[in-house]
Amino acid sequence: MKNLNTRRSIRKYSFRDVSEELLNRLMAEAARTQTMGNLQLYSVVVTRSPEMKKKLAPLHFNQPMVTEAPVVLTICADFNRTSTWARCRNAEPGYDNFLSFVNAATDALLYTQTLCNLMDEEGLGYCYLGTTIYQPQQIIDLLHLPKLTMPVATLTVGWPDENPPLSDRLPLESFVHEERYNDYLAKDIDNFYKNKEELEENRNFVRINHKETLAQVFTDIRYTRKDNEAISDTLLDTLRRQGFLPFRQHGIII
Secondary structure, three states: OOOHHHOOOOOOEOOOOOOHHHHHHHHHHHOOOOOHHHOOOEEEEEEOOHHHHHHHHHHHOOOOHHHHOOEEEEEEEEOHHHHHHHHHOOOOOOOOOHHHHHHHHHHHHHHHHHHHHHHHHHOOEEEEEHHHHOOHHHHHHHHOOOOOEEEEEEEEEEOEOOOOOOOOOOOHHHOOOOOOOOOOOHHHHHHHHHHHHHOHHHHHHHHHOOOOOHHHHHHHHHOOHHHHHHHHHHHHHHHHHOOOOOOEEOOEEO
């Protein structure tokens, strides 16, 4: 059994299967997490077949764990089910807007984290794939997601076949603010990031990327302005296609 203090992202899995019974139990228990209006604005697509995992892999930059993990879970922000329920009950839904996406995405990510905690308790390993939002339209097409449904998270799941070192974390005082937000001075940044920047693995990260600071690795290589803006455009376009944002033509909402 593990807890959050020893939580690790697992990218290598044993050949042992994750039973449908166990996974279904954990997903059902995770549904007790908090949710807006008790509506449970999420859906989970479970992928087990090698063929489907092979098709999913390129949409996650061919990270090996997508095809090697016994199970891949795609968690979606879902206002489709609630909207269909409303129409079937003589109610007119009004959830084709950005606020509804934010509410559904919040529900879906809360559910995802609760599920991760439950898998930790069972000794399962998992890896959260941030690549889900990089090519959302391709995931939508592959998984046949309807309007008002948007993929927001992916988990590869299996029994661990590795025990990687714990990743570093900033100290509590770096992100907790008493009574009001206290903005950061340069001396605060020096204090809060000192341990992170002095870790040998991070110092090596700077060297191999030919940069002066760890921050430059993130701004110039890992999460660049160019990529952020391109992915933002993709997300906005996909949200329009999925019905969460209005289409605009020549500046006019249509």
